[in-house]
Amino acid sequence: MAINRDKPDLWKSDIVLSVDMYNDWFMNYAPKAYRTTRIKTTKDVEQTLKATGNLTDIRTSVLKENPSVLPTLRMSTCPPLAVDRLIGLAGVSKNLVGVMEEGKLPPRMSAVELEEHLQKISQIIEKMADPDIFVWLEKKVPPSEQEIYRAATIVADRLCGSVANPIIRNAQEKRQLAAIAAWLDGRGYKQIPPRDGTKFNAMQPGTYSFRLNVPVAQEGTTRNVNIPVDAVVMPKEAATGEFPLLIEAKSAGDFTNTNKRRKEEAVKVMQLRHSHGTHVRFILFLCGYFDSGYLGYEAAEGIDWVWEHRIDDLAKFGL
Numbered sequence: 001m002a003i004n005r006d007k008p009d010l011w012k013s014d015i016v017l018s019v020d021m022y023n024d025w026f027m028n029y030a031p032k033a034y035r036t037t038r039i040k041t042t043k044d045v046e047q048t049l050k051a052t053g054n055l056t057d058i059r060t061s062v063l064k065e066n067p068s069v070l071p072t073l074r075m076s077t078c079p080p081l082a083v084d085r086l087i088g089l090a091g092v093s094k095n096l097v098g099v100m101e102e103g104k105l106p107p108r109m110s111a112v113e114l115e116e117h118l119q120k121i122s123q124i125i126e127k128m129a130d131p132d133i134f135v136w137l138e139k140k141v142p143p144s145e146q147e148i149y150r151a152a153t154i155v156a157d158r159l160c161g162s163v164a165n166p167i168i169r170n171a172q173e174k175r176q177l178a179a180i181a182a183w184l185d186g187r188g189y190k191q192i193p194p195r196d197g198t199k200f201n202a203m204q205p206g207t208y209s210f211r212l213n214v215p216v217a218q219e220g221t222t223r224n225v226n227i228p229v230d231a232v233v234m235p236k237e238a239a240t241g242e243f244p245l246l247i248e249a250k251s252a253g254d255f256t257n258t259n260k261r262r263k264e265e266a267v268k269v270m271q272l273r274h275s276h277g278t279h280v281r282f283i284l285f286l287c288g289y290f291d292s293g294y295l296g297y298e299a300a301e302g303i304d305w306v307w308e309h310r311i312d313d314l315a316k317f318g319l
């Protein structure tokens with residue numbers, strides 16, 4: 001039974017209410033989420049400065065022990081260096097830089113080669129360190145605490161600015177999942193920790209879990225791949241063998257990106273149904289900028305949704 005996808009006469013008013021809800025959250029809570037991340041990032045940058053002698057001694061041993069400092073070092077130059085620009089300037093392995101951006105080192109690179117490449121990275125960073133931020137470099141005197149804090153704040157701003165959208169998106173996702181949890185808890189459901197995704201359809205009635213990896217068959221192979229599902233809920237009145245409700249939390253701050261990415265949900269539900277049967281129930285939990293074009297596409301793929309501003313519609317899916 002369709003709940004919202006078969007009621008296009010309601011879409012326009014729901015879109016307006018959804019956009020208003022997102023904008024209200026953004027104005028009142030997004031700045032706090034950004035500032036919280038910036039405060040933590042500033043402390044991380046200060047630790048990087050301490051480990052590198054305030055950028056006067058970027059030893060390869062530091063990069064080996066803390067490869068995750070590379071983004072901070074890239075944002076410490078003038079101009080800030082994108083990943084590909086650093087690779088080109090230093091003439092180092094693309095794989096090395098990519099793995100370091102994830103906070104690791106490539107396990108198969110020889111010790112000699114690793115040392116050589118890290119030395120090249122160190123030289124580029126030291127040569128291009130921004131003198132307007134790290135004012136002590138040209139003066140060749142130890143920096144004051146105030147100068148270190150100022151520099152760390154500027155670099156933290158650069159780091160957060162480069163990932164502003166993910167910061168906001170992560171904060172919004174946490175808020176959406178908290179809203180689902182509060183709604184379910186208020187109706188006597190019990191949250192359980194993420195479990196083996198192969199048993200997602202064997203959950204006890206009246207339970208739910210977040211961020212569960214559900215296995216699906218990989219096309220053209222005998223292998224399985226995991227598809228992350230934001231929320232999996234087994235209705236209280238579920239019959240033996242009944243599938244839980246799979247919920248994908250979606251938020252968006254503009255109409256353009258949602259229409260660019262609208263195929264993602266269709267692909268996900270197609271894989272789920274191919275692997276687990278057409279009776280798989282998969283819905284979207286929407287807040288923000290989702291226009292009629294997006295909604296029409298999802299409806300045509302047989303995907304229904306619940307608007308966050310009308311969260312009680314979850315009850316219509318048997319919850």
